[in-house]
Amino acid sequence: MVRKFFVGGNWKCNGTAEEVKKIVTVLNEAEVPSEDVVEVVVSPPFVFLPVVKGLLRPDFQVAAQNCWVRRGGAFTGEISAEMLLNVGIPWVILGHSERRSLLNESNEFVGEKVGYALSLGLKVIACIGETLQQRESGSTMAVVAAQTKAIAAKVSYWDNVVLAYEPVWAIGTGKVATPVQAQEVHLELRKWLHDNVGAEVAASTRIIYGGSVTGANCKELAGQPDVDGFLVGGASLKPEFIDIIKSATVKRQQ
Numbered sequence: 551m552v553r554k555f556f557v558g559g560n561w562k563c564n565g566t567a568e569e570v571k572k573i574v575t576v577l578n579e580a581e582v583p584s585e586d587v588v589e590v591v592v593s594p595p596f597v598f599l600p601v602v603k604g605l606l607r608p609d610f611q612v613a614a615q616n617c618w619v620r621r622g623g624a625f626t627g628e629i630s631a632e633m634l635l636n637v638g639i640p641w642v643i644l645g646h647s648e649r650r651s652l653l654n655e656s657n658e659f660v661g662e663k664v665g666y667a668l669s670l671g672l673k674v675i676a677c678i679g680e681t682l683q684q685r686e687s688g689s690t691m692a693v694v695a696a697q698t699k700a701i702a703a704k705v706s707y708w709d710n711v712v713l714a715y716e717p718v719w720a721i722g723t724g725k726v727a728t729p730v731q732a733q734e735v736h737l738e739l740r741k742w743l744h745d746n747v748g749a750e751v752a753a754s755t756r757i758i759y760g761g762s763v764t765g766a767n768c769k770e771l772a773g774q775p776d777v778d779g780f781l782v783g784g785a786s787l788k789p790e791f792i793d794i795i796k797s798a799t800v801k802r803q804q
């Protein structure tokens with residue numbers, strides 16, 4: 551089973567209208583592998599989604615960084631899945647660790663969000679990952695399995711799901727997981743999908759890595775058999791994001 555390499559760029563809460571246009575210009579001018587080799591999805595803040603979608607090259611897609619857990623209404627400040635679809639946004643990142651920690655989004659709440667977004671036809675980058683304390687206490691797999699279980703309980707159509715393993719201790723720290731560390735968890739996650747969802751889903755679902763990915767470390771990570779791509783934060787705002795996209799060819803050479 552060949553899983554198409556996936557590279558997401560999570561711009562987080564960054565940028566001005568001018569800076570965003572500069573980033574899009576760099577992306578639009580880049581020479582990258584074709585769409586049948588790598589799927590590229592960039593995720594600007596909500597306010598810049600329409601302008602990025604309007605300017606971005608047609609072989610790249612856009613994602614929102616979050617959406618509300620049910621149909622819109624009296625939920626001040628929230629953005630609904632319906633609104634994203636209404637303005638032509640096909641992807642959404644859900645369950646990012648920054649939202650789990652800063653906004654107390656529980657496993658169950660993230661699972662509900664994933665289920666609702668998928669039910670409307672959105673494609674979802676579902677984020678999981680353990681903290682340093684959880685890793686050091688040896689509970690990494692227990693934590694990410696519980697997070698995945700809460701997501702899987704609400705997923706009936708896995709083709710529109712990309713699972714992003716983002717160890718919290720690697721996010722924004724420069725302490726990237728080693729290729730062995732990433733492969734170990736990705737393989738365990740694939741086994742979890744095999745045992746709890748099914749062999750076909752386990753074989754076909756992209757499991758991507760996020761946490762201090764850079765142009766310098768992406769190739770070795772991309773070479774791991776169960777690393778199907780990346781969810782990139784800081785480096786997605788820089789020209790080196792193009793190098794990370796190009797690491798998709800590492801897979802093709804295997």
Ligand SMILES: O=C(CO)COP(=O)(O)O
Nearest residue numbers: 560721722761762783784
């Ligand atoms: O959180 C991340 C992507 O969603 C990773 O962020 P960094 O690449 O900045 O570590």
